[in-house]
Amino acid sequence: MDKLINDFSFGLFIWQVLIFVGLIFLLKKFAWKPILDAVNDREEGIKNALLSAENAKKEMQNLQADNQRILQEARLERDNMLKEAREMKDKMVDDAKTEAQAQGQKMIDQAKAAIESEKNAAMAELKLQVSTLSLSIAEKLLKEELSNKEAQTKLVEKLLGDVKLN
Amino acid sequence: MVISNKALRFIIATFVICLPFISFANPETATTNAQNVESQEGSKSGHEAHAEPTDVKSEIKEFINHHLLDAHDFTFNANKETGEHYGFSLPIILWDNGLQMFSSSEFHHGPIADVAEHNGNFYKIHHEKIYKTDASGELTEEHGHPTNVRPLDLSITKSVFGILTVALVMFLVFAGLAKSYAKNGGISSGVGRFFEPLVLYVRDEIAIPNIGEKHYKKYMSYLLTIFFFILFLNILGLAPFGFNVTGNITITLSLAVLTYLITTFTANKNYWSHMLWMPGVPVILRPVLALIELLGTIIKPFSLMIRLYANMMAGHVVLMSIIGLMFIFKSWIGSSLSFVLAFALSILEILVAFLQAYIFTMLSSLYFGAGNEEHHHEEAHH
Structure with missing residues (x-):
């Protein structure tokens, strides 16, 4: 202890404290602050860069998922539209078909009725014609027959002769 | 700083290259001529007033003692035969x-x-x-x-000279490092780059775990300065200039006093209440505890002072003693053995240089952390 106290030098102590404190403040201003700031900035920069890269990756993934989803939706919509169109077409065709059928049936029915009435008319006419014709024929025949007196007399004789045999 | 970087580097490099020619302490010439010196000492206008050592052992001891002390001039080497001192006056x-x-x-x-x-x-x-x-x-x-x-x-003694040198070197290195960030787009370059991991180490492994994320920033300047100051001075002490700054009680005392003052003046209310009027213990015991706690605050920096001083001092003493052994053995086996030992010890001393800087900074931040502890164990006292 005596040696320690003996070794102590007050002048050196003053110099040391002066220089050291001065050094602390000098270095604080010119070295430590800029160094620590720069290192901090760099670390922050690295951290931010990593974070933004991660974010970009996530965003990219989101975007891709979005794209996928939109594509899926579009595809679905297209399918739906196609389906709808097909259905509509089918329906239209069906409708057209049934209508056409109904129309056809109706026309056929009309035609049938017309034919029937025409036939009836034709029949009636034919009947009328046939009756007039047969009347006229009969008239003519009768006239013919009656004009030939000899034949008539023969016929009458013959008829009379037949009656006697009975 | 208007000095061109290149020119500065060249000057430093030249200086380092020239060092071996002037700086290596070479006691051999002195020891072999020990007798001679003694006889001539009377006629010279002696440089040492105290009695000159008479044999190799005591001369080595004297040399070590002289090295450990601060000095008023800067002597690289002394030729006792001619009485010449190679160095410069301060x-x-x-x-x-x-x-x-x-x-x-x-x-x-x-x-x-x-x-x-x-x-x-x-x-x-x-x-x-x-x-x-x-x-x-x-x-x-x-x-x-x-x-x-x-x-x-x-x-301006040798130690003050050493402190000034280290302060200058630190300023150049770290101001350069700070500037290189701006110049190089946020990435350090140059000599300072070597120290950037150490700066980060002090921040991430010493300051933040011991002081806490919230308060550590205000202590960073002090912790970084003290870490590199001790480290540079320790390393300087290992270089062959004969500096023994961190092994000087005055230096370690001043550093410990600064740590003590900073702890005391930045401590929060919680720290003081725990120190002076410890909650949760019987009232009669509180003054006793306060006394012990107050004593503890002084013992803590005292241990800081002694630890650094003793470690560096012991390192220098042991290293120099082993180097001195080479000249006592004066045989191929013994001398080369002590050379190997000295070499191994030098490497160990480099580790100690880093370790002591780390420990001083670590403990300082621990004390700062204790002074800034939040009031989180309230429930335990009620």
Whole structure:
């Protein structure tokens, strides 16, 4: 202890404290602050860069998922539209078909009725014609027959002769 | 800083290259001529007032002691045969009825050894302490300590020189590092780049875990400065310049005092209430606990002071003793063995240099953390 106290030098102590404190403040201003700031900035920069890269990756993934989803939706919509169109077409065709059928049936029915009435008319006419014709024929025949007196007399004789045999 | 980076680097590189030619302490010439020196010592205007060692062992001991102490001049090497010291003198600044400034070389140039005359006052340097004397340079001793008046010694000693050097190097390195971020788009470059991981280590492994995410920022400047200050000084102590700054009790005391002051003045209410009037214990015990706690706050920085001092001091003593052994053995086997030992120990000392810087910073931040602890164990007391 005596040696320690003996070794102590007050002048050196003053110099040391002066220089050291001065050094602390000098270095604080010119070295430590800029160094620590720069290192901090760099670390922050690295951290931010990593974070933004991660974010970009996530965003990219989101975007891709979005794209996928939109594509899926579009595809679905297209399918739906196609389906709808097909259905509509089918329906239209069906409708057209049934209508056409109904129309056809109706026309056929009309035609049938017309034919029937025409036939009836034709029949009636034919009947009328046939009756007039047969009347006229009969008239003519009768006239013919009656004009030939000899034949008539023969016929009458013959008829009379037949009656006697009975 | 307008000095061109390249020119500065070139100067430093040249300086480092030239170091081996001037700096390696080479006690061999001194030891082999120990006898010679002693005989010649009388005729020289001696550089050491105290008795010169007579044999190799005590000379080595003296050399180590001299190395461990602060010095008023910068000696790389001394040739005792010719009495020449290779190095440079440092300014002596004394406060003795006004500022007295002169070069340390004046202690060697005067007519009497280790006495310098300035403005009519006589100063004698004895064991690296400056005393005021009369013209004859006599010291009145009592219990082995001189009782002469000691003026306030504000000299730029070797340690102050070392601190200034480290401060300058730290400023250049870290200001450069700070600038390189702006220049290089947020990435460090240059020499400072080597220290960036250490800065981050201090922040992430020392400050944040011990002080907490919330308060650590205000202590960062101090913790970083103290970490690199101790580290650089420790490393400087291992380099062959003969610095022993962190193994100096004055330096470690001042660092510990700063830690103590910062802890005390930034502590929150919770810290003080736990220290002075501990909740949850019987009232009679509270003053006793307060006394113990207050004592604890002083013991903590005291242990910081002693730990760093003792570690660095011991490292230097052991390393230099083993190097000294080489010259005592003077045999191929013994000397090479102690060389290997010294080499291994030097590597260990590098580890210790980092470790002590880490421990000092770690414990400081631990104390700061204790001063900033939140009031989270309230329920336990009620």
